[in-house]
Amino acid sequence: MQTPKIQFLGAAGTVTGSRFLLSHGKTKVLVDCGLFQGLKELRLRNWKPLPIDAAEVDAVILTHAHLDHCGYIPRLVKEGFRGKIYATKYTTKLADIILRDSARIQEEDARYAAKEGFSKHNPPAPLYTEQDAALALQHFKPEAFHERIRVAEDTYVTFYPAGHILGAAFVEVEFFGKRLLFTGDMGRDEHPLLRQPDQIPSGKYDAIVTESTYGDREHVAETSNFEDVINQTIKRGGSVLIPAFAVDRTEVILVRLRELIEQGKIPQVPIFADSPMALRALAHYRDAIDGNSPEIRDEIVAEWAGRDPFDPGTLSELMTVEQSKSINKPTSPCIIISASGMATGGRVVHHLKEMLPNQLHSVILVGFQAIGTRGRRLIEGEEQVKMHGQMIDVKAQIEQINSFSVHADADEMIGWLAVASEAPKRIFVVHGEAGAADIFADRIKGDLNWDAIAPGDGEAFDL
Numbered sequence: 001m002q003t004p005k006i007q008f009l010g011a012a013g014t015v016t017g018s019r020f021l022l023s024h025g026k027t028k029v030l031v032d033c034g035l036f037q038g039l040k041e042l043r044l045r046n047w048k049p050l051p052i053d054a055a056e057v058d059a060v061i062l063t064h065a066h067l068d069h070c071g072y073i074p075r076l077v078k079e080g081f082r083g084k085i086y087a088t089k090y091t092t093k094l095a096d097i098i099l100r101d102s103a104r105i106q107e108e109d110a111r112y113a114a115k116e117g118f119s120k121h122n123p124p125a126p127l128y129t130e131q132d133a134a135l136a137l138q139h140f141k142p143e144a145f146h147e148r149i150r151v152a153e154d155t156y157v158t159f160y161p162a163g164h165i166l167g168a169a170f171v172e173v174e175f176f177g178k179r180l181l182f183t184g185d186m187g188r189d190e191h192p193l194l195r196q197p198d199q200i201p202s203g204k205y206d207a208i209v210t211e212s213t214y215g216d217r218e219h220v221a222e223t224s225n226f227e228d229v230i231n232q233t234i235k236r237g238g239s240v241l242i243p244a245f246a247v248d249r250t251e252v253i254l255v256r257l258r259e260l261i262e263q264g265k266i267p268q269v270p271i272f273a274d275s276p277m278a279l280r281a282l283a284h285y286r287d288a289i290d291g292n293s294p295e296i297r298d299e300i301v302a303e304w305a306g307r308d309p310f311d312p313g314t315l316s317e318l319m320t321v322e323q324s325k326s327i328n329k330p331t332s333p334c335i336i337i338s339a340s341g342m343a344t345g346g347r348v349v350h351h352l353k354e355m356l357p358n359q360l361h362s363v364i365l366v367g368f369q370a371i372g373t374r375g376r377r378l379i380e381g382e383e384q385v386k387m388h389g390q391m392i393d394v395k396a397q398i399e400q401i402n403s404f405s406v407h408a409d410a411d412e413m414i415g416w417l418a419v420a421s422e423a424p425k426r427i428f429v430v431h432g433e434a435g436a437a438d439i440f441a442d443r444i445k446g447d448l449n450w451d452a453i454a455p456g457d458g459e460a461f462d463l
Contacts, residue, residue, distance in 0.1 A: 002025055003024075004022065004176045005023050005463060006207065006461055007020070007023065007051075007460035007461075008020060008021075009050065010032075010034060010045075011431040012430055012454075012457045014036070014042060015368070015370050015431055015433050016035065017034050017036035017037075017042065018032035018033075018063075018069045018431055020182065020209060020430075021052065022155075022173070024175065027058055028056050029060075029152050031060075031171070031209075032070070033060050033062070033072045034067065034071050034072055037373065038370040038373050039372030040372065050079070055080035055081065055082065057081050058083050058153070059086060059151040060073065060076070060084075060086070061086050061151065061157050061171055062091055063162070063168065064087075064094075064165055064169065065090075065095040065165065065247060066185065066247065067102055069184065070091075070098065070099065071098070073095075073099065073139075074128040075127055075128050075132070076136075077135055077136040078128055078135075078136075085139045085140045085141065086149065087167070088142065088167045089143075090166045090293075090295070091142075092142040094166065098247065099136060099137060100137075103128055107126045107129055143157075143159060145161055146158065148174075155174065156173070157171055157173050157174075160197075160198040160201070161197060161295055162183070162184055163187030163189075163197040164185045164186060165187075166194065166284060166285055166293075166295060168184060168187065170186065170198075175463070179204070179205050179206050181201075181208045182209045183208070183209065183210045185211055185406075185407060186416060187408065188406060188408050188412060191252070193252070193255065193289075193309075195296070200416070200419060200421075202421040202422075205420075205422075205424040206463050207424060207428060207463055208427040209430060210417065210428070211431035211432070212410075212413070212440035213368060213432055213436070214368075214436075216435060218410055218411050219405060219409045220402070226364070229364055233360070233362040234333040237332075238333065238358070238359075239332075239334045239336065239360075239362075240334075240336070241336045241351050241352065241396075243340065243341055243352075244341050244366055244367065246275045246281055246339040246341075250275065250278040250282065251281070251285050252406065253337055253404065257271060258311065268312065268314055269334050269335060270316060270334040271312070271314050271335045271337070272327055272335070272336045273316070274327065274336055275347060279319060282310060286308065286310075289305055290305050327351070328350060328355075330361075342367070342368075344374055344375070352385075353387045353388065355396055356385070356395065357394075357395050359397070362396060362398075363396050363397070363398050365401070366404040368405065368407060370433070371433060374387070378398050379400050381398075382394060414443060418447070423448070426450075426453065427450050428455055430454070441454045
């Protein structure tokens with residue numbers, strides 16, 4: 001008799017590329033289908049074929065819409081996947097934005113590389129096109145939280161709010177008699193808009209697959225204060241550039257800036273939200289607030305339904321390329337929020353190219369910066385960074401502010417896991433940089449006395 005298996009096709013030994021394959025007989029279900037990001041050796045893995053035929057995958061279960069969890073889906077469809085992609089309502093809506101934007105950026109980058117001649121590929125090609133993304137989106141099937149649904153033979157899934165970004169879920173999967181839990185990315189109790197994550201459902205799990213993004217650390221008190229950096233920069237006549245993930249981080253930053261302006265803690269300077277993807281995502285957050293979504297905190301709905309919690313009166317939303325170019329070299333103090341959050345692509349790269357050589361300006365990095373990303377290199381103090389084939393001097397003030405993180409840290413993850421009514425038979429620790437997953441696995445063993453392991457890339461286990 002065959003035993004159900006789980007294989008780790010991504011996010012094992014790295015914090016990107018989440019892909020977990022459940023298989024039993026001819027049934028194959030993929031939990032998350034993300035892009036690898038960061039180091040070139042990781043990005044190159046996006047071009048390698050999966051160790052299975054995409055056409056044999058029956059269904060994809062998607063925890064949330066961040067690119068490292070959903071960004072490979074168009075490629076999967078391009079390679080022959082014909083099943084359904086199960087996700088929550090707002091994950092489906094946000095994935096529509098993110099996947100189209102990902103495809104557009106890849107096509108633009110390929111064209112730019114061809115024009116400038118700095119790619120080793122001839123001709124440069126995108127991993128997938130906007131047409132591929134549009135086709136992939138036809139496979140999405142939105143589902144409600146807390147409802148058990150059948151997704152494949154003897155396979156059922158239930159989504160629970162994870163409090164990470166709008167639509168984000170941790171998922172319970174029943175697979176041929178085995179009960180599994182995938183955390184996806186877990187949020188924090190302090191999110192200014194979203195409710196805190198649900199507790200783990202009671203009962204025994206055959207396996208839990210947990211993230212460990214911050215598995216080797218805790219969120220510590222800031223050495224630099226967000227408003228202090230802004231005030232210092234404005235005082236010397238400079239502008240602040242905030243590379244921010246288009247989904248959720250931009251919303252959280254805008255809420256905080258509004259609060260600081262209303263409290264008189266920073267001047268009422270122009271704020272530019274410069275990312276079409278972020279602005280489309282912002283519309284969904286506004287819709288969730290106005291529609292009293294069960295994901296939104298009660299006090300937010302009570303105070304802000306029908307009003308805009310993101311605009312202090314100085315917000316300009318830049319949709320066109322011309323509008324974006326107009327702020328490349330700011331001549332008077334302003335705050336620019338632009339994607340991507342790790343400064344790996346998108347409009348923020350053009351702003352960085354113009355602003356980094358100017359010591360009047362500041363760049364505030366407000367999210368996790370994976371190894372190999374431009375954001376990580378800035379944090380590590382590199383004096384030059386490469387952009388569009390050129391080495392750019394770094395003279396602007398560089399600061400990292402971790403208080404905006406929407407990832408649970410090690411203590412918060414342990415606290416969340418500890419409320420489980422029973423210890424799982426085994427817990428797999430994934431989605432952490434090299435070392436972080438192993439450290440968190442040891443922490444689970446020591447604090448919870450659970451059987452924990454950090455699997456290697458490609459490893460498979462009987463359930």
